[in-house]
Amino acid sequence: MDIQHLKNIAQRLMSGDKGLLAMDESLGTCNKRFEALGIPQTEEYRRKYRQLIVTTPHLEESISGAILFDETIYQKTDEGVSFLNLLEYKGIIPGIKVDEGSVPLAAFPDEKITEGLDGLRHRLEVYYSLGIRFAKWRAVIKIDKGIPTKACVRINAITLALYAALCQEADIVPIVEPEVLMDGDHTMEQCAQVTQDVLKEIFNALYEQRVYLEGMILKPNMVVPGLDCKVQNDVEEIAEATISCFLKVVPAAVGGIAFLSGGQSYQLASERLNMMHLRFGQLMPWPLTFSFSRAIQQPTLELWKGEDQNIGAAQKMLAHRASCNSDARRGEYSRAMETF
Numbered sequence: 001m002d003i004q005h006l007k008n009i010a011q012r013l014m015s016g017d018k019g020l021l022a023m024d025e026s027l028g029t030c031n032k033r034f035e036a037l038g039i040p041q042t043e044e045y046r047r048k049y050r051q052l053i054v055t056t057p058h059l060e061e062s063i064s065g066a067i068l069f070d071e072t073i074y075q076k077t078d079e080g081v082s083f084l085n086l087l088e089y090k091g092i093i094p095g096i097k098v099d100e101g102s103v104p105l106a107a108f109p110d111e112k113i114t115e116g117l118d119g120l121r122h123r124l125e126v127y128y129s130l131g132i133r134f135a136k137w138r139a140v141i142k143i144d145k146g147i148p149t150k151a152c153v154r155i156n157a158i159t160l161a162l163y164a165a166l167c168q169e170a171d172i173v174p175i176v177e178p179e180v181l182m183d184g185d186h187t188m189e190q191c192a193q194v195t196q197d198v199l200k201e202i203f204n205a206l207y208e209q210r211v212y213l214e215g216m217i218l219k220p221n222m223v224v225p226g227l228d229c230k231v232q233n234d235v236e237e238i239a240e241a242t243i244s245c246f247l248k249v250v251p252a253a254v255g256g257i258a259f260l261s262g263g264q265s266y267q268l269a270s271e272r273l274n275m276m277h278l279r280f281g282q283l284m285p286w287p288l289t290f291s292f293s294r295a296i297q298q299p300t301l302e303l304w305k306g307e308d309q310n311i312g313a314a315q316k317m318l319a320h321r322a323s324c325n326s327d328a329r330r331g332e333y334s335r336a337m338e339t340f
């Protein structure tokens, strides 16, 4: 384990005004999004879509790293250039989703545990040899009557910590992603409490597992009310609830925090990140950025629709959304920028 190397990669991922692009949708998720837009759900169409992303001009100006799915790292452009080489050439660090998705947690109805630890040490070695420098593992926590249970939070925290330690052993920076879902009618305050409890448990587990905090990145949800909650808090309240939650439980040594978007609209995701920087920029001990999938990609996918003649417009939208989030990291984003 090369501590300096891990720290350098984490710093490069969080550097300047840039953020991460999550393009690691599993086959199921990617196909579901394609299906909704009438795009054929084949390997070739997934390759075409990922080619659109990695060949987008100026993407590297706002994106420091891209999280890929296993299928994508072996794919090439029409001209035969490997996606991994292309990303490296552009200065975008390639990463990989290594979890194998979430499954029901035995004996705990409605709760999930993430799979993928078996054989992970070997997979990480292979990924490193291919040029992958960081990884991602997502744990899913749902808020509902009586859940999350302590047992669910604890087992997901331990699993995340073991994954993170295995990554660092392989000189790969782990992104630790606990997602408290937006589904449901819970309040922002309930989300704050659950997010805080989950993060506390995770950092305890990371500490016990001897994970090097400077060489990892946390990928959390923002503290928001459930999608069906009657009270939808304003941008300022959400920024304040999120940052005050993290200040309580995220150690200052952590390499950085990079948000998932979790189903927020792309404008709201940017506005909320922007407000955190505008109001609390001076208070934060960690670099704070984005690692969005839907909040960057969704409008792009809707423009592309699987048609070659739409590639140019879709790429412009992708670069635009990435750059809006980079602006948000400087506290310079406004909704008016969306009329592009």
Ligand code: 13P
Pocket: 022, 138, 177, 260, 261, 262, 263, 291, 292, 293, 294, 295
């Ligand atoms: P969203 O930004 O769409 O939530 O996706 C982020 C991600 O990486 C999910 O694991």
